[in-house]
Amino acid sequence: MLSSKLQDALNAQINLELSSSYAYLAMASHFESNALPGMANWMRIQSEEERTHAMKLFDHMNDRGGKVVLQPIPQPTHDFDTPLSVFESALHHEQTVTKAINNLYALAQAESDYPSQVMLQWFINEQVEEEKNAMTAIDQLKMAGGNPSALLMLDQMYGNRTAEPAGGAD
Numbered sequence: 001m002l003s004s005k006l007q008d009a010l011n012a013q014i015n016l017e018l019s020s021s022y023a024y025l026a027m028a029s030h031f032e033s034n035a036l037p038g039m040a041n042w043m044r045i046q047s048e049e050e051r052t053h054a055m056k057l058f059d060h061m062n063d064r065g066g067k068v069v070l071q072p073i074p075q076p077t078h079d080f081d082t083p084l085s086v087f088e089s090a091l092h093h094e095q096t097v098t099k100a101i102n103n104l105y106a107l108a109q110a111e112s113d114y115p116s117q118v119m120l121q122w123f124i125n126e127q128v129e130e131e132k133n134a135m136t137a138i139d140q141l142k143m144a145g146g147n148p149s150a151l152l153m154l155d156q157m158y159g160n161r162t163a164e165p166a167g168g169a170d
């Protein structure tokens with residue numbers, strides 16, 4: 001049985017993942033309306049992945065007899081600048097999520113909740129991947145500088161991003 005403290009923290013994490021999904025969706029729309037469909041694709045897939053993260057926590061709560069309490073999702077920003085700055089804010093966001101996951105893991109350890117620790121290990125690995133993906137995009141956008149052809153080439157590349165196989169979120 002999940003402690004009420006851990007339930008509260010998991011509910012907060014569900015909210016953070018859904019908020020992330022919403023934030024990336026706003027970024028997808030921004031790129032879509034700024035003639036960068038590949039970057040829009042990257043963000044849309046990211047948004048979908050965040051929902052699978054929320055659902056993984058949702059399932060864990062229900063499987064363990066916890067009570068999911070969905071909380072309001074804040075309005076994401078629609079105020080964007082260059083593609084580089086959008087990906088920089090994505091990285092900043094992921095760093096916040098990583099801290100939240102690490103805190104959750106520490107709480108699961110403090111409470112000797114072993115199933116939660118095992119479940120959260122997936123998220124710890126996933127956060128390494130999430131930060132790496134954002135950092136790679138930032139490095140590439142920095143290399144492109146203000147060169148429109150390089151930007152369009154990157155956009156085409158990001159258009160090839162596909163969703164993780166269904167098992168990826170298990």
Ligand code: FEO
Pocket residue numbers: 017020049050053094097130
């Ligand atoms: Fe679900 Fe991007 O953290």
